[in-house]
Amino acid sequence: MSQRHAQLPQNSPAPPALDPADGALLDAARACVMAVGMKRTTLTDVARRAGVSRMTVYRRFPDVEALLQALMTREFLSVLGDVVRTDGGNARERLARGAGRGVMALSEHPLFNRLMDVDPELLLPYAFHRYGAFQRAVLSAFGGIIRQGIAEGSIREEDPELLAVALELMLRGPVLAARTEEVTAEREAICAQLVALIDGGLKP
Amino acid sequence: MSQRHAQLPQNSPAPPALDPADGALLDAARACVMAVGMKRTTLTDVARRAGVSRMTVYRRFPDVEALLQALMTREFLSVLGDVVRTDGGNARERLARGAGRGVMALSEHPLFNRLMDVDPELLLPYAFHRYGAFQRAVLSAFGGIIRQGIAEGSIREEDPELLAVALELMLRGPVLAARTEEVTAEREAICAQLVALIDGGLKP
Numbered sequence: 001m002s003q004r005h006a007q008l009p010q011n012s013p014a015p016p017a018l019d020p021a022d023g024a025l026l027d028a029a030r031a032c033v034m035a036v037g038m039k040r041t042t043l044t045d046v047a048r049r050a051g052v053s054r055m056t057v058y059r060r061f062p063d064v065e066a067l068l069q070a071l072m073t074r075e076f077l078s079v080l081g082d083v084v085r086t087d088g089g090n091a092r093e094r095l096a097r098g099a100g101r102g103v104m105a106l107s108e109h110p111l112f113n114r115l116m117d118v119d120p121e122l123l124l125p126y127a128f129h130r131y132g133a134f135q136r137a138v139l140s141a142f143g144g145i146i147r148q149g150i151a152e153g154s155i156r157e158e159d160p161e162l163l164a165v166a167l168e169l170m171l172r173g174p175v176l177a178a179r180t181e182e183v184t185a186e187r188e189a190i191c192a193q194l195v196a197l198i199d200g201g202l203k204p
Numbered sequence: 205m206s207q208r209h210a211q212l213p214q215n216s217p218a219p220p221a222l223d224p225a226d227g228a229l230l231d232a233a234r235a236c237v238m239a240v241g242m243k244r245t246t247l248t249d250v251a252r253r254a255g256v257s258r259m260t261v262y263r264r265f266p267d268v269e270a271l272l273q274a275l276m277t278r279e280f281l282s283v284l285g286d287v288v289r290t291d292g293g294n295a296r297e298r299l300a301r302g303a304g305r306g307v308m309a310l311s312e313h314p315l316f317n318r319l320m321d322v323d324p325e326l327l328l329p330y331a332f333h334r335y336g337a338f339q340r341a342v343l344s345a346f347g348g349i350i351r352q353g354i355a356e357g358s359i360r361e362e363d364p365e366l367l368a369v370a371l372e373l374m375l376r377g378p379v380l381a382a383r384t385e386e387v388t389a390e391r392e393a394i395c396a397q398l399v400a401l402i403d404g405g406l407k408p
Contacts, residue, residue, distance in 0.1 A: 166394050172381070198401070
């Protein structure tokens, strides 16, 4: 087993249980969202773009909301997957760097940007009222890396779950503000500051 | 001059330029918002509750939006005023502690909670798209304390404005998520983590 895989947190998010055919439906849904936004995307549009019948879509997803939910989860988990694979350094350094890369990657994610421009109110429940599947996956990934860091002595002893919650919350603001002009203009410099804050803030 | 005042950042937000009579109008507006929410508050309601004519209100505020804007600015700046007056310790410790207290105070602020429950979409522009007067005041206050900390050697050398932006962004998530069940339940513990992250993250 390579060093790289050995460094993955043990409870990194499992890939969503998707049928291979779902991938094509989600790709079609993504194209629809990029074209007309999320609220204006219908299940009929997705079926047409995927070249399948509406019944085929309904066999896999109960409604367009579930389909779009699965799309967002797939897209954002793929960012998380890239980020937690950050190589090199101890767990604290990997977590700090990964957090900065994650904020950058989400801020520049085409689907996220489309959502912010066309249907920002759809993100409101996740910012204000409840955790979504993506945020829970982030908490789980952070928790795993934090436990590694505490075990190896690179992160101060602390309740790993609580620290993961605090870190996830502190990274939300910069991601949600990705379209604020002053934040867009300084994105890399701001992310570098976040990396330094996390790295310093987690030191034993 | 007392130690307490000497510790105030030099560019702490000036009190909003309000006529003494405005205070009564803002108090009336606050009562209206607490009763029916922000979107359902009208200028006529405010005038009636303040016991003045609509013309009297119009002489001070061009419309109900400007009046409610002034109300929010007054309320949230008052939280900021309390927070930056945190006594004792060096600038880094005061900033970290003040940030934790600020997140607590805003999260539990009656007007903020009313807004989150009744008209959360009104906060969306400030979370996603632009800085408001309150956020600019926070940046200015943070910048002042950070410059003090760098000068006295308690905060690592860094662009104070950029660091202020990163800190303000990292505190937004926890405030906006104040009504998320898991966050509400652990608020004090989460704020303690934020204080420790900021304190450690700013060390030279």
